[in-house]
Amino acid sequence: MLIGALLIATWVILLIRYPLRAVPISLGALLGLGLVAAWVLWQERREEHLLAQLELRLTYDPAACPPGQPLRVTLDNHSSSPLQSLRWEVAAYSPGSSLNLVTSDYDAPRYRGPGDLQPNQRWESCAPVPPLRAGYRSSALEFQAERLQGSFAD
Template sequence: MLIGALLVASWVILVIRYPLRAVPISLGALLGLGVVAAWVIWQEQREEHLLAQLELRLTYEPASCPAAQPLRITLDNHSQRPLRTLSWEVGAYAPGSGLNLVTSNYDAPQYRGPGDLQPGQRWQSCAPLPPLRPGYRSSSLEFRAERLQGHFEE
């Protein structure tokens, strides 16, 4: 923070002392910074658009999954690009409630998707449940994927 304050103070001094040189250079730097910021925002919106085209379903299925991993994960890639990496957090909700019943996301297992999922393909796997608040049964809860982070092939 001190370095930023020193940079701003020195910039103000240069603009006051040498306005004919400092103003055009400052405008060029501001334009360059604006171009970089616009490119970053465009990339983030593109990734969000591609993530929105994924269909990720989480269901509690102890009959078809191992006992230690009763959460069935089904991922469909409806985008036009191959999915390279995907990670998310799991939220558990009682029907009709908006309260997340996962006790702590710090103790929760890491949920990651396949390393390579081509457009139009489906991936299925089983995963462990996140730690839940006491008094709730997993069979009566609805599980949702939250905070998706992923990367697609260019």
């Protein structure tokens, strides 16, 4: 923080003392900073748009999945870019309720998607059920993926 304050003070002194040289340089730096900010915003919106085109379904299906991993995960990539990585958190809701019944433990399972999923392809897997609040059964709950974070190839 001290270095930042020192840089700003130096910039103000140079701006006052040498305005004909400092103003064009400052405008150039400001333009460069604006271009970097615009590029970052564009990348974030592109990623949000591509994540919105993913269809991720979670169903409790102990008959089709191995023991210890009764949560069936189905991911469809409807975007135009290959999916490189995907992470998400699982939320569990009682039908008709908006209260998340998953307890947030540090030892909760981490949910990750496939390493590479081409456009218009499907990926299926099984995953463990997250730790739930006491008194709730997994078979009576609806599971949803939340807080998706992913990256796509260019």
